[in-house]
Amino acid sequence: MSFNWSDLLTWQSVANVLDIVVVWYFIYKLIMLVRGTKAVQLLKGIAVVILIKLVSWAFDLRTVSYIVDQVINWGVIALVVIFQPEIRRGLEHIGRGSLFARSGQKKVAQQKQLVNSLDKAIQYMSKRRIGALITIQMNTGLEDYIETGIPLDADISGELLINIFIPNTPLHDGAVIIRDNRIAVAAAYLPLSESNMIPKELGTRHRAAVGISEVTDALTIVVSEETGGVTITKNNELMRDLTRDDYLKYLNTQLVVPEEVDQKLNPVQRFIEGFRHAGTQNRGGKKK
Numbered sequence: 001m002s003f004n005w006s007d008l009l010t011w012q013s014v015a016n017v018l019d020i021v022v023v024w025y026f027i028y029k030l031i032m033l034v035r036g037t038k039a040v041q042l043l044k045g046i047a048v049v050i051l052i053k054l055v056s057w058a059f060d061l062r063t064v065s066y067i068v069d070q071v072i073n074w075g076v077i078a079l080v081v082i083f084q085p086e087i088r089r090g091l092e093h094i095g096r097g098s099l100f101a102r103s104g105q106k107k108v109a110q111q112k113q114l115v116n117s118l119d120k121a122i123q124y125m126s127k128r129r130i131g132a133l134i135t136i137q138m139n140t141g142l143e144d145y146i147e148t149g150i151p152l153d154a155d156i157s158g159e160l161l162i163n164i165f166i167p168n169t170p171l172h173d174g175a176v177i178i179r180d181n182r183i184a185v186a187a188a189y190l191p192l193s194e195s196n197m198i199p200k201e202l203g204t205r206h207r208a209a210v211g212i213s214e215v216t217d218a219l220t221i222v223v224s225e226e227t228g229g230v231t232i233t234k235n236n237e238l239m240r241d242l243t244r245d246d247y248l249k250y251l252n253t254q255l256v257v258p259e260e261v262d263q264k265l266n267p268v269q270r271f272i273e274g275f276r277h278a279g280t281q282n283r284g285g286k287k288k
């Protein structure tokens with residue numbers, strides 16, 4: 001019997017491939033969204049329940065299957081109740097467009113203020129060789145690292161950043177983490193990179209900056225205590241000895257999102273943005 005390649009191109013097989021690609025894309029996006037947050041545990045729990053359901057199907061274990069069905073039915077309701085604030089805010093966000101352009105303008109102003117404050121602090125600390133480690137949350141949640149620090153939930157200013165890193169003060173050791181244009185915590189512990197590509201002369205502060213860039217998409221700024229040099233890490237990339245022009249250019253492209261781009265988010269992205277924002281606001285104890 002000869003194999004006919006055209007059999008592979010039936011509508012059904014194309015639909016199957018499309019089906020798998022869509023599901024994988026969805027799972028990938030979900031993993032990217034919850035990486036570094038408590039929701040990872042939740043996803044693991046859901047994966048275990050699905051696994052038990054599949055096993056009970058395969059071996060025809062009726063009682064187990066019945067119990068898992070009950071868990072799934074009630075679990076969905078429990079999830080909706082637990083995440084009610086996030087879901088509500090996500091849905092509210094979907095309807096937002098040009099009508100809410102003013103909130104977009106406010107956001108850009110806050111992002112520019114963030115870059116200005118960082119610049120002020122970097123300049124001051126670099127000249128005086130004050131060591132600093134500042135991590136800015138991007139899309140991946142940093143909950144697990146935020147939990148290791150001392151909560152501040154403070155407005156960002158160059159002066160406050162400088163004050164935090166003054167040597168021999170209680171908050172100076174460890175990293176400052178910035179989330180949603182606020183200083184979430186100081187003295188946080190970041191994961192140390194095991195990479196042997198990091199130059200030998202760099203110590204643990206730089207290793208921690210590379211470490212967090214390996215497991216999240218956060219942007220981290222290091223000011224070296226030894227040399228005053230400025231380093232930025234992001235997505236496993238280490239950019240050393242940056243001049244003021246270099247780092248300002250980089251920070252502006254990474255942290256200041258043009259208003260038009262913000263307004264162009266599709267409904268799904270808008271929902272996710274609202275969902276994430278509600279989560280972080282609730283944890284920070286402030287609600288609009």
Ligand SMILES: Nc1ncnc2c1ncn2[C@@H]1O[C@H](COP(=O)(O)OP(=O)(O)OP(=O)(O)O)[C@@H](O)[C@H]1O
Nearest residue numbers: 131173174175189190203204205206208224225226
């Ligand atoms: N895992 C970590 N998470 C957060 N901060 C850390 C971590 N490890 C070290 N640090 C910070 O780095 C400081 C030690 O820096 P060290 O001198 O080893 O690093 P370095 O990369 O050589 O930087 P520098 O050039 O500033 O000396 C610690 O006092 C602490 O504040």
